[in-house]
Every structure is written in structure tokens, then in C-alpha cells.
Amino acid sequence: MLRFDVFMETRDRHLRFQALREKHLFPFRGEISVQSAGQLPVYCDLIQNLWKQETALDRFRGQHTFQELWYHIVKHAHFSATDSGMALERARAHMEEHYSENVTIEQLARIAEVSPKYFVDLFKKTYGISAMDYLAELRISRAKQMMVQSHAKLRDI
Structure with missing residues (x-):
């Protein structure tokens, strides 16, 4: 150890x-x-x-x-799928990399190598927020960053 x-x-x-x-x-x-x-x-x-x-x-x-x-x-x-913490981290990292794409619970559950129902429950229990709410907050946060750091039009962001 x-x-x-x-x-x-x-x-x-x-x-x-x-x-x-x-x-x-x-x-x-x-x-x-x-x-x-x-x-x-x-x-x-x-x-x-x-x-x-x-x-x-x-x-x-x-x-x-x-x-x-x-x-x-x-x-x-x-890395075993039984390590739920690592499995969730892989799914969360996928969300952070692909936040601008259409991400589904089924995809995230496959990445974490668990069932969709178990993924939903485990994510909420671990992070205190649902996976889809986390993804929405991530998208909003990135949009805010883009509004401040770029000269792109709001509708493009």
C-alpha cells in the first residue's frame, strides 16, 4: 500500500x-x-x-x-469498472471535453461502464447535482467565459 x-x-x-x-x-x-x-x-x-x-x-x-x-x-x-469514482471521473471528463455536443445519459453510462439508471443515481449522490444539470451549468459557464474573452456575437455563442 x-x-x-x-x-x-x-x-x-x-x-x-x-x-x-x-x-x-x-x-x-x-x-x-x-x-x-x-x-x-x-x-x-x-x-x-x-x-x-x-x-x-x-x-x-x-x-x-x-x-x-x-x-x-x-x-x-x-482500471476496473467497479471503481465508481474513477468511472464517474471518466464520464465527467467526457462531459467537459464534449460539452458543446449532444451528450446523453446512455453515452455517459457506457463511458462509466454502468447502467444508465445506476449512473444517474451515482452521479447525483457523488456530486450533489444531476448529470444533465451539471452539463447545463458547464455549458453556461463556458458561454460566460466566451462572452468575456472573445468578441463573438451572443447568438454565435
């Missing part, structure tokens, strides 16, 4: 790092199965040994090795 925090660089008066605690800011949460363990135990042992070292350079190498480990995990990951 791996536990780690992800930090995002923030710039105000000083360079700071803020932990990403919100689910939508980091794409992976929960259990990820990997089809081939391969080098994973070697990476884990090396990270553990480097983390215990006194020198900052060795600890830095441990961080680098962790990134290699993470790359290996993501590259060889098998």
Missing part, C-alpha cells in the same frame, strides 16, 4: 506548495490494480532505504524513484 500527498505550486508573495486535497484535482484515488508487478518491489525497497538516509541528496533520489514507481504503476494499471 502506498500513501502520499500531491502538492501544487502556488505563487503569491512567496513560492509555496499547497496539498491537493480535492478529489477532482488528482485523477487517481483508491485502489489501482497492476497487471505485472515487475520492478515494483525493487522500487519500494529502494524508496524505503533512501528515505531513511541522512543526506538530502539521497532523500531527493528517493523522491525521484517514487516518481519512477508511480510512472510504472500508471503505465501498467488496469
